[in-house]
Amino acid sequence: MKYRPFGRTGWQVSEISFGAWAIGGSWGQVSEADAIDALHAAIDHGVNFIDTADVYGDGRSERLISQVLKDRSEEIVVVTKAGRRLDPHVAAGYNRQNLTAFVERSLKNLGVSTLDLVQLHCPPTEVYYMPETFGVLDELVKDGKIRYYGVSVEKVEEAIKAIEYPNVQSVQIIFNIFRQRPADLFFDLAKQKQVAILARVPLASGLLTGKMTRKTTFPQDDHRNFNRYGESFDVGETFSGVDFETGLDAAERIQAILPLGATMAQFALRWILMFDAVSCAIPGAKNRRQAVDNAMASDLPPLSDETMAQIRAIYDEIIRPQVHQRW
Numbered sequence: 369m370k371y372r373p374f375g376r377t378g379w380q381v382s383e384i385s386f387g388a389w390a391i392g393g394s395w396g397q398v399s400e401a402d403a404i405d406a407l408h409a410a411i412d413h414g415v416n417f418i419d420t421a422d423v424y425g426d427g428r429s430e431r432l433i434s435q436v437l438k439d440r441s442e443e444i445v446v447v448t449k450a451g452r453r454l455d456p457h458v459a460a461g462y463n464r465q466n467l468t469a470f471v472e473r474s475l476k477n478l479g480v481s482t483l484d485l486v487q488l489h490c491p492p493t494e495v496y497y498m499p500e501t502f503g504v505l506d507e508l509v510k511d512g513k514i515r516y517y518g519v520s521v522e523k524v525e526e527a528i529k530a531i532e533y534p535n536v537q538s539v540q541i542i543f544n545i546f547r548q549r550p551a552d553l554f555f556d557l558a559k560q561k562q563v564a565i566l567a568r569v570p571l572a573s574g575l576l577t578g579k580m581t582r583k584t585t586f587p588q589d590d591h592r593n594f595n596r597y598g599e600s601f602d603v604g605e606t607f608s609g610v611d612f613e614t615g616l617d618a619a620e621r622i623q624a625i626l627p628l629g630a631t632m633a634q635f636a637l638r639w640i641l642m643f644d645a646v647s648c649a650i651p652g653a654k655n656r657r658q659a660v661d662n663a664m665a666s667d668l669p670p671l672s673d674e675t676m677a678q679i680r681a682i683y684d685e686i687i688r689p690q691v692h693q694r695w
């Protein structure tokens with residue numbers, strides 16, 4: 369595993385880290401045993417950074433992480449998110465009272481006295497124009513409740529606005545072979561300000577693992593079933609907003625240029641690591657096999673210019689028309 373600096377925090381984080389949404393919920397059933405095994409396997413392979421949220425399985429993800437970390441001696445950074453417990457999910461809810469309550473709940477779930485880093489969880493765009501919200505986060509830092517804070521955004525424009533706030537340490541954004549716009553517009557700006565970037569949904573919800581076909585179906589309680597058209601939350605979070613069949617066509621083309629000895633998941637992750645502005649990719653994993661497969665992407669050699677150009681061509685031709693100007 370290789371490590372990268374995480375913005376201005378002084379942390380060196382595993383370039384392949386762990387996304388803990390699926391072990392919480394919304395991805396079909398994941399047993400507690402599998403979830404715990406996946407986390408241990410990731411840490412065994414050098415992962416030292418875990419991304420979660422208070423709403424993943426209504427706290428299940430945070431609690432499972434806490435349980436696993438009690439049995440580990442390594443220093444592991446756990447970053448969580450706040451805001452999505454709001455119902456309705458509106459900008460005005462991002463106030464002192466609510467954010468404090470969300471942070472207190474995550475402290476309890478994670479069994480710690482200070483949260484390493486809290487991210488605003490894809491708030492309405494308006495929140496980026498509410499300095500008072502960032503003031504509340506500054507106070508939570510001062511009070512010792514959180515060490516650092518960052519944002520998780522839907523849109524590149526939100527990311528650009530968010531890093532105007534000097535204490536925003538990190539931006540989490542969808543970045544993968546199917547979502548390339550952040551590299552065009554945002555990465556240089558983040559680098560100039562030494563803001564960490566977390567590349568989320570790195571496998572396009574599994575489409576970029578190459579294992580799916582036109583016959584693949586998903587359980588009722590899997591967002592790839594219930595949010596395929598954005599029925600529950602932003603459609604960009606499911607298959608990166610790419611129509612399933614289009615994604616399969618692109619995945620087939622990518623499969624044809626796969627280097628020998630790499631799984632397609634590893635290849636998709638290695639593509640992300642070609643961008644030095646990225647601090648870490650945070651693939652989700654539901655079991656040991658996936659966690660190990662993903663962690664080992666860090667061992668792959670860099671992709672050639674030719675391969676990068678081939679990927680860009682597939683994106684431009686098949687994917688770009690559907691997603692490029694939407695996020």
Ligand SMILES: NC(=O)c1ccc[n+]([C@@H]2O[C@H](COP(=O)([O-])OP(=O)(O)OC[C@H]3O[C@@H](n4cnc5c(N)ncnc54)[C@H](OP(=O)(O)O)[C@@H]3O)[C@@H](O)[C@H]2O)c1
Pocket residue numbers: 386387388389390395419420449489490520521540568569570571572573574577579605633650651652653654657658659661662
């Ligand atoms: N709004 C936000 O802030 C937000 C939104 C989304 C995600 N995130 C964060 O980003 C993380 C990653 O995104 P994601 O989990 O949505 O999507 P992802 O990482 O693109 O896809 C994860 C899924 O792909 C499959 N998979 C993973 N590794 C595999 C492998 N090696 N081989 C085959 N299949 C594999 C698993 O599902 P199956 O086995 O069922 O196919 C897994 O749940 C999340 O866990 C979360 O921490 C944040």
